[in-house]
Amino acid sequence: xxxxxxxxxxxxxxxxxxxxxxxxxxxxxxxxxxxxxxxxxxxxxxxxxxxxxxxxxxxxxxxxxxxxxxxxxxxxxxxxxxxxxxxxxxxxxxxxxxxxxxxxxxxxxxxxxxxxxxxxxxxxxxxxxxxxxxxxxxxxxxxxxxxxxxxxxxxxxxxxxxxxxxxxxxxxxxxxxxxxxxxxxxxxxxxxxxxxxxxxxxxxxxxxxxxxxxxxxxxxxxxxxxxxxxxxxxxxxxxx
Amino acid sequence: xxxxxxxxxxxxxxxxxxxxxxxxxxxxxxxxxxxxxxxxxxxxxxxxxxxxxxxxxxxxxxxxxxxxxxxxxxxxxxxxxxxxxxxxxxxxxxxxxxxxxxxxxxxxxxxxxxxxxxxxxx
Numbered sequence: 001x002x003x004x005x006x007x008x009x010x011x012x013x014x015x016x017x018x019x020x021x022x023x024x025x026x027x028x029x030x031x032x033x034x035x036x037x038x039x040x041x042x043x044x045x046x047x048x049x050x051x052x053x054x055x056x057x058x059x060x061x062x063x064x065x066x067x068x069x070x071x072x073x074x075x076x077x078x079x080x081x082x083x084x085x086x087x088x089x090x091x092x093x094x095x096x097x098x099x100x101x102x103x104x105x106x107x108x109x110x111x112x113x114x115x116x117x118x119x120x121x122x123x124x125x126x127x128x129x130x131x132x133x134x135x136x137x138x139x140x141x142x143x144x145x146x147x148x149x150x151x152x153x154x155x156x157x158x159x160x161x162x163x164x165x166x167x168x169x170x171x172x173x174x175x176x177x178x179x180x181x182x183x184x185x186x187x188x189x190x191x192x193x194x195x196x197x198x199x200x201x202x203x204x205x206x207x208x209x210x211x212x213x214x215x216x217x218x219x220x221x222x223x224x225x226x227x228x229x230x231x232x233x234x235x236x237x238x239x240x
Numbered sequence: 241x242x243x244x245x246x247x248x249x250x251x252x253x254x255x256x257x258x259x260x261x262x263x264x265x266x267x268x269x270x271x272x273x274x275x276x277x278x279x280x281x282x283x284x285x286x287x288x289x290x291x292x293x294x295x296x297x298x299x300x301x302x303x304x305x306x307x308x309x310x311x312x313x314x315x316x317x318x319x320x321x322x323x324x325x326x327x328x329x330x331x332x333x334x335x336x337x338x339x340x341x342x343x344x345x346x347x348x349x350x351x352x353x354x355x356x357x358x359x360x361x362x
Contacts, residue, residue: 025311028308028314032310048317050310050311050314050317051313051314051317055318055324058321065322069319072315073315075315079313079316080252080268080269080272081245081248081252081305082305082306082312083252083269083270083272083273084252084255084272084276085302087251087272087273087276087280088276088292089302091277091280091281091292092293100357102356102357102360103352106353106356107353110352111352114348115341115345118340118344122337122340128333128337131326132326132330133337143316144267144269145270148268151267152266156323158317158318158319158322158323159320159323159327161313161317161320162320163334165313166335166338167341170338170339170342174339186353189357192353193349193353196349197342197349198342232265233265
């Protein structure tokens with residue numbers, strides 16, 4: 001085989017799934033390292049950093065998103081089984097659910113519709129167009145389920161993915177100062193609110209503060225995913 | 241770990257199939273979670289063993305996937321390049337809505353949780 005020119009090499013690599021799959025994983029690992037260096041400051045979110053860096057690379061190399069996705073789909077595919085895997089921590093925490101069943105059920109029923117409706121109504125009130133605002137509805141739900149909800153209600157799942165991550169960062173940054181301001185010392189309640197409002201990113205934050213808060217946050221994330229998926233058709237009707 | 245991954249995929253497959261066959265307004269993996277939890281509860285009742293503990297195949301597979309959950313959002317999130325202009329043009333409205341809605345959700349959830357917890361204790 002004779003050596004390929006730099007241009008030929010790029011033509012091969014740019015079209016092969018191998019390049020963008022490797023770039024996705026590599027960028028995420030570097031972003032994770034940055035987060036570790038910042039001692040997991042919620043503002044240094046590895047998911048957001050990885051998304052922005054990869055997006056920038058696509059723009060700089062004039063690579064079409066569909067070409068990128070042909071490689072990245074192998075990672076994306078695992079989102080389905082990973083979402084199902086949320087059932088495992090849910091089952092592990094079944095004693096916790098039984099002990100606090102009433103406050104869990106009540107705050108879930110109040111929080112889930114608040115998260116969906118308030119985001120869309122506020123954005124409309126601020127003048128954002130319809131095709132953007134509908135994608136905000138599942139913004140507090142963990143990304144795997146949120147993107148499923150987005151497709152169900154006719155919104156763009158890639159927009160939802162970015163709104164979900166932004167919401168996670170906002171919740172993770174705000175929860176501790178807000179709860180201290182409200183003088184709430186019940187870590188079960190604090191964690192549950194963090195997980196419901198800001199899913200996995202809020203849950204990771206809750207685990208840094210307190211183990212009870214973390215367990216309740218993970219619980220809230222899974223339960224809010226289930227309830228929001230069930231409520232989504234109703235909410236979509238309300239938002240027509 | 242492979243038997244664990246198989247259980248997760250099987251739950252998702254059955255979930256997706258039922259959702260499509262019955263036309264349910266629900267993402268397939270969500271029904272998969274319900275199937276998985278039911279499977280674990282039934283299995284524990286019959287065999288007496290907890291298949292979700294971290295020492296099991298399923299525990300390993302689930303912990304492994306959830307540990308890198310963040311990575312799995314990256315391909316979808318990069319899709320922002322397709323609507324970058326639309327999002328930045330409405331940046332202030334979107335950020336304002338996200339911040340206020342997230343704060344409101346935190347306050348409503350924690351307030352209801354505390355209220356009901358206090359009531360059910362007394």
